[in-house]
Amino acid sequence: MPRPEIWSNDEQSLFVDDGVLVRRGLVHGNLLSRARDLVGGWLNEAYDPARLTAYTERSFAPELEDHPDLLALYQHSGLVELAEDLLRPSWIAPVTRTQIQIRLPHGAEQPVKRMHVDGVSCPHLEPSDLRTFSFIIGVVLEGSATADAGALHYVPGGHHRMARYFAADWVLGQPAQTPDDIDAQDGTAFIAEPGDVIVMHHLVPHRVGINSSSTPRVMAYFRIEHAQHHELALAALSDPWLEYPALADLARLGTA
Secondary structure, eight states: OOOOOOOOHHHHHHHHHHSEEEETTOSOHHHHHHHHHHHHHHHHHTOOGGGHHHHHHTOBSGGGTTOHHHHHHHHSSSHHHHHHHHHTTSOBOOOOOOEEEEEOSTTOOOOOOOSBOTTBSOTTSOTTOBOOOSEEEEEEEEOOSSTTBTOEEEOTTHHHHHHHHHHHSOOTTOSOOSOHHHHTOOOEEOOOOTTOEEEEETTSOEEEOOBOSSSOEEEEEEEEOBTTHHHHHHHHTTOTTTTOHHHHHHHHHHHO
8 A cells, every 4th residue: 555645854844934835746647637638628618708707716617616536636646645744633624626727828818816815805705704724735737837827926935924914914804915015026936737736825925927828727726724724714814833733843943
């Protein structure tokens, strides 16, 4: 029986510092091809251009969010074990849906999100709504491995700045999602190929841009929640390690 996927000590330290981890080629073979073909078929047959803004704000292919071939990307690739390893010994909530994000090719006119953290002061939510989570996992299904091909851009270490912002300069219901110094950043592009995986702390600010390549950039995302996240969500905005018992001591050592 293969050894369960876990994070090394160096990777744990990197996650504490940067809030982001990458595993190259983790998803492959039939797991990748079935999911890619499923979303590609939807894009060719069911995509409605009139709903582009709604898709971009929420999810493309919403009718496929619980399809077994998409959930298998998380359930049968080792990602469950990696998710559990980050939050151990706490439990994680079951993952029952997939979010699909597509950046259309050839510089298509598509809404461009500024730097933000998910689920806080989103334009499609009530100001007082929180739709947060502990961390997100993204799997590349399709796309060119260049920064201008609709890549995710993130701010390494930005979770530390965002925690200070939420603690001192933010109140529930205000429209501003990020401080000016974060909003002004371009971020680091997640330059990746199909099958590559990114794991990103919820508080890491990020954005996406225009896809100038000839290939759609297709990502499958899974939002991972501590089993008690609904009770911890507000406090976790200003305490980035509240939901990470195994990493809390490591984070304290880094600031000592």
